[in-house]
Every structure is written in structure tokens, then in C-alpha cells.
Amino acid sequence: MEIESVRALKQQALETLVAPALDEAARVRAFSAPAASIHRNTGAVAGVALGVSGHGGPFDYRLAVRVQGGLLLNSGELYERLHKLAEGEAEFRYIGRAAKQQAPWHASRQRPLLIGASVGHFGVTAGSTGAFPTHRKSGKRVLLSNNHVLANENQGRPGDAVLQAGVLDGGRRAGDSIGTLLDFTPLKTAGANHFDAAVAALDDGVPFDPLTLTGAPAPALKGARQTTFEIGEPVFKLGRTTGLTRGRVSAIEVDDVVVDYEMGSLTFDRQTEIEGDGDQPFSQGGDSGALVLDAGGFAVGLLFAGTDQGGSNGRGLSYVSDLGPILAALDLSLDV
Numbered sequence: 463m464e465i466e467s468v469r470a471l472k473q474q475a476l477e478t479l480v481a482p483a484l485d486e487a488a489r490v491r492a493f494s495a496p497a498a499s500i501h502r503n504t505g506a507v508a509g510v511a512l513g514v515s516g517h518g519g520p521f522d523y524r525l526a527v528r529v530q531g532g533l534l535l536n537s538g539e540l541y542e543r544l545h546k547l548a549e550g551e552a553e554f555r556y557i558g559r560a561a562k563q564q565a566p567w568h569a570s571r572q573r574p575l576l577i578g579a580s581v582g583h584f585g586v587t588a589g590s591t592g593a594f595p596t597h598r599k600s601g602k603r604v605l606l607s608n609n610h611v612l613a614n615e616n617q618g619r620p621g622d623a624v625l626q627a628g629v630l631d632g633g634r635r636a637g638d639s640i641g642t643l644l645d646f647t648p649l650k651t652a653g654a655n656h657f658d659a660a661v662a663a664l665d666d667g668v669p670f671d672p673l674t675l676t677g678a679p680a681p682a683l684k685g686a687r688q689t690t691f692e693i694g695e696p697v698f699k700l701g702r703t704t705g706l707t708r709g710r711v712s713a714i715e716v717d718d719v720v721v722d723y724e725m726g727s728l729t730f731d732r733q734t735e736i737e738g739d740g741d742q743p744f745s746q747g748g749d750s751g752a753l754v755l756d757a758g759g760f761a762v763g764l765l766f767a768g769t770d771q772g773g774s775n776g777r778g779l780s781y782v783s784d785l786g787p788i789l790a791a792l793d794l795s796l797d798v
Contacts, residue, residue, distance in 0.1 A: 463551045465514060468523045469715070471548060472512045475525065476717065479543050480510050510540070513716030513735065515553045516693040523693070525552040526713040528735070528772070528779075530559060530720055557772030557779050560721045562610050562658075562750055571627045574669035575640060576676060577683065577753060578700025580627040581607060583614045583643065584635050588628025590702040590751040592764055593683070594672035595794040597644070597661065603672060604644055604661040606794065607751030608766050612660035613646035615725045620644060624662040628702075630748075640668045647791050649723065654731040657783035658750075658766040661792055673798060677706050680759025686796035687760035690714070690784050691734045696757050699765060701749030709736045709744035712779065719781055721767045734763055734782045737773035744768070745780040754782050761785055761796060 463471075515526035525548045545552055572579040581591045589611030597604045605624070609615065612624055622643040625633035632638075646660030664670060673682045678698055691697070691711045698708045713735040720727050736754070738744035745752065745768045754763040763782035772779045789796060 463517070463523050464521070465523045468514045468525055471525050472514065472715070472717070475544055475547055476512055479540060479547065480512065480718070483509065483540050509718070509720070511716050511719045513713040513733075514693065515713040517551070517553070524548070526716065526735070527552050527554045528713070528716065528719070529554065529556045555772050557769045560719060560767045560769050560781060561747070562608075562721060562723050562767055570631065571633070571638065574671045575605070575626055576671055576674060578676065578702065578705070580631045580633070580702045580748075581605065581611065581751070582625055582628030582630075582633070583612050583618050584623045584625055584629065584639075585614045585617070586611060586628065587630035588633075588702055588748055590700075590749055590765075591626070592751045592753045593761060593796060594670055595661075595789065595796040597663075598793045598795060602663065603670070604663055604794070605641060605670075606659065606661050606764070606788075606792075608658045608764070609646045609649055609660045610658060610723060610766075611751045612662050613643055615723055616646070616648050618643045618646070618660075639665070641665050645792055647788075649725065649728055651726055651728060654717070654729050656730065656732055657764065657788050657791070659764060659783070659788045659792060661794065675700060675755070675759065678755075678759070679757060680755065682759060683755070683761060683798060684759040685761065685798045686785055686789060687756060687762045688786075690786070691762055691782075697736060697754050697762065698757070699745065699749070699752045699754045701745055701752035701765065703746045703748035704743065707742060707744050708739045709780070710739065711735070712737045712773065716781070719767070721781070730767075730781070730783075732784070734784065736780045736782055738775065738777055741775050741777065743777040743780075764788055
């Protein structure tokens with residue numbers, strides 16, 4: 463199937479099948495919701511995410527159907543209707559719940575600061591250093607990662623301390639503060655998010671290495687790629703928990719991915735899905751904020767979430783936002 467046909471099919475499936483099913487699921491949930499923090503009641507219902515996947519050759523695409531569970535997990539009728547609408551040209555996968563990539567694991571203090579090292583707001587456990595782009599307004603290099611890593615899910619304020627290593631890895635404000643929160647894109651509890659990103663201003667005198675990709679197939683960052691991800695292309699990342707991992711793009715333009723945050727379950731559109739090579743996951747908790755690069759060393763996206771199930775190896779899937787819109791939103795450039 464041609465890619466434009468899949469895009470039109472995706473929109474039709476969302477409007478005529480998935481959205482009505484989610485509305486009905488939300489009405490059922492309203493009468494059966496357990497007691498929980500009010501901050502988690504965002505209205506996002508984990509169900510079915512739709513995107514575009516490949517099918518055995520170039521320029522041959524399928525509708526990617528990613529089932530996250532919830533009240534639609536056992537909806538055989540919905541599966542049958544999606545399969546019929548796609549005329550058999552649909553790829554179904556169960557991926558489970560997606561969660562922000564932030565969890566315990568050993569990492570260390572790094573000077574100079576390095577791409578992929580442990581970092582975080584003083585009120586956050588730890589995430590990953592993504593890159594060191596230039597902030598156009600100030601002309602200075604800044605540190606790029608996720609909102610939930612540097613801005614504590616919208617709770618951070620400009621000037622808040624950012625630590626390397628992160629708190630979970632022993633970082634303390636007294637000796638490990640390397641900069642301050644500068645700006646972030648707010649996470650929305652209503653409507654779709656398109657990325658999870660923030661930047662920190664580096665303190666004067668803090669050494670950093672903006673190019674080295676430690677142990678990676680491309681030894682140095684070559685800048686931001688001008689094109690987006692392609693289905694099936696090989697990619698790699700450096701992250702706080704799993705270090706260097708390799709993977710491939712399994713789907714693009716994935717909409718309605720529901721990700722669990724402390725502030726609730728949030729919806730993301732136009733995400734790229736990546737699965738790890740071999741029997742390894744592409745990411746695990748704590749890899750949030752990692753820069754995702756193509757085989758040549760050009761940066762293409764920013765990792766923010768992942769599942770512990772799904773993918774051809776069963777080790778989970780990672781979700782990555784295109785880097786271009788993030789750089790534009792935060793007034794950044796990644797020239798080398």
C-alpha cells in the first residue's frame with residue numbers, strides 16, 4: 463500500500479472506529495474508576511495507537527495497530543473491523559503500557575559532560591543527557607533532554623538546579639549542580655502532545671563535550687539530520703541506563719500513544735517507534751532524554767518513553783519524537 467493511502471486509512475480508522483470505542487470505554491471507566499490521585503485523572507485512556515509500518519519492501523506500507531491494553535485489550539470486534547477496513551493490510555502488535563523512561567540503575571559523574579550521561583532536575587531521579595545544541599537567543603550551548611528529566615513534569619521553574627549525575631546516581635546540589643533549567647515545552651493533560659523536551663543553561667566553567675559518542679558506530683555527532691525517520695532504517699542511542707544500543711525503526715507517525723507520567727496518562731501523536739536489535743531492548747527506564755541517531759551519526763530524534771513488551775524480540779518498544787520540531791520550539795540549532 464502507498465504511504466499516502468495508509469495515512470488516509472489511519473485517519474479514517476481513528477475517526478470511525480478507534481475514537482468511538484475510546485469514548486465508550488471512557489464512559490464505562492467513569493463508573494468504575496478506583497481511588498487514585500486526582501492529578502492522574504487526565505482523561506487519556508490507553509487503547510489503540512495507529513501509525514505506519516513497512517511490509518517487506520520499499521514503498522510498501524501497512525497500517526500499524528499498536529494495542530496498549532486497557533478496556534480495549536479484548537475487543538475482538540474492534541480488531542475485526544480494523545482488519546476489514548484495512549483490507550488485510552494491517553499489522554497488529556500488543557505493546558502493553560508505555561511509561562516515561564526513568565528508573566534506577568548505576569551511572570556516574572562525568573566531567574566533561576557527555577552525551578548519554580546521567581542528568582536530572584534536583585527533584586527528579588535521573589534521565590539522560592541528549593545533546594548540547596546552541597540556544598539562538600543567547601548564543602550559548604545548552605543541555606537538551608526531556609521535560610520530565612529537566613523540568614520535573616512542568617513543576618520546575620527557570621533557575622532550578624540541574625544535576626549531573628542525577629539524584630538517583632548520587633548527585634547532590636552541593637557539588638553536582640552543572641546548570642539551571644532554562645526553558646521547556648509544557649506537557650498537556652488534555653489533547654495531544656508532540657514531544658517532551660526541555661533545556662538547561664550550563665554554568666560557566668563546566669566542561670562539556672558536545673560531539674563524542676562514546677563507543678558508538680559513529681564516533682562523533684555530525685549535527686541534526688534534515689529528514690525524519692524512515693521505516694526499517696538502523697539507528698542507535700546512548701542513554702543513562704542501557705548505554706549504547708542499536709535498533710531499527712518499526713513504525714512512524716504513530717498517533718494516540720498513551721504514556722504514564724506522575725501527572726497522569728498523557729497522549730502523544732506523530733511518534734516514531736523503535737525496537738532493539740537481537741534480543742536486547744532499545745531502551746529501559748532512565749534512558750529518557752537520549753538522543754537517537756542514524757548510522758552516520760546524524761541526530762534524528764529524542765527518546766522519551768518505552769514499553770516492556772512488544773516488538774519482534776518481545777523486549778519492548780521505544781517511542782521517539784522528531785528532533786526538528788523540538789529544536790524549533792525551543793529556539794535551538796544543532797550545528798557542529
